[in-house]
Amino acid sequence: MSRATNTQFSVACHALSLLSSLPGEPASSELVAGSAAASPVYVRRVLGLLRRAGLVASRPGAHGGWHLTRPACEVSLGDVWRAVQGDEPVLGLHAPVAACPVGSEVGRLMAEVERRTARAIEHELDSMTVADLTPACAPFTAAMLSPAA
Amino acid sequence: MSRATNTQFSVACHALSLLSSLPGEPASSELVAGSAAASPVYVRRVLGLLRRAGLVASRPGAHGGWHLTRPACEVSLGDVWRAVQGDEPVLGLHAPVAACPVGSEVGRLMAEVERRTARAIEHELDSMTVADLTPACAPFTAAMLSPAA
DNA sequence: TTGATTCGTAGTCGTGTTGGATACGAATTC
DNA sequence: GAATTCGTATCCAACACGACTACGAATCAA
16 A cells, blocks of 8 residues: 555545434435535445445435444444455555566565455454444534534 | 555565575665566665665665665564555545534544554564565575676 | 766656546436 | 436546656775
8 A cells, every 4th residue: 555545445434424423314425425525426436335335225316315224333444444445455566577586476475465464454443333433422413414404 | 545556565575575585795776676577766765765764775886786784584574664654544534524523523533543553554564574575495586686687 | 097887866757546527317205 | 297316427637656767976896
């Protein structure tokens, strides 16, 4: 990785936190976008990944939107990570020269480093849940955002 | 993050592994570049980061180049990671809407997630050293690359 | 001293990624 | 039937990455 220029995980966590703050009716992508400072289309794309992982569900049409499929305390950040990260590498691997003995061998060993690091990230994120991200002000938020939408 | 498009860590590990395989005289950036499939200028930039961290030293001029400042088994991959990563975030944080209570609070909590994840990565990488990346074929490599250079 | 080598770094450029904007069909509710 | 919202495609600007060239400074060999 090095510089992380992709906000999908961050936006996904933000969206889930917001959804858990609004347990009543589903939240529209526009509402989420307004809170996360992202575009509604982007929010729908990211939440689409979470839906494929079974973390959220959506319903089109009037009064449609997005909602959690299970309690926030049962959704680990590792689940979110895997949903948006898929099999993408976390360390920026390069393709060394295959003909060079150092190149080919180090390439193989670095792949192992990549796997171990990915596991460490998932393990750490699995120790936290969306509920940990939901601020104490959630009830106020619900009252605040509902009429504004 | 998601897709990791930065190869600095990978190239740095490759370079250090190569340096540990050539304990005799210093290796030029051109030699490293040839093995890592990168440009000499890029190699110098990356190794420059490692030098700032005290992991390697360089000498300009004829028969100049790069060499390790301590045994490969005493250089952890965490050292390499910190040298190239610096304080760059590992998760792609976005800037939520500060005026929104969910936005501001989740932003603060996500920063904590970022810190914990960064620590987990460092901890995992600290459990491995450059020596673990140096293939068994190192002696052959030395004999192979020296005349070619 | 002269020439060759190598680092150090600045600048430019092509390529790929990211995410916003628009558009439009499908689904759903009133 | 009208309004809303998802789902998705497409286009575009901004940015990150790394190759490449260039050139001065440092070092060593002859």
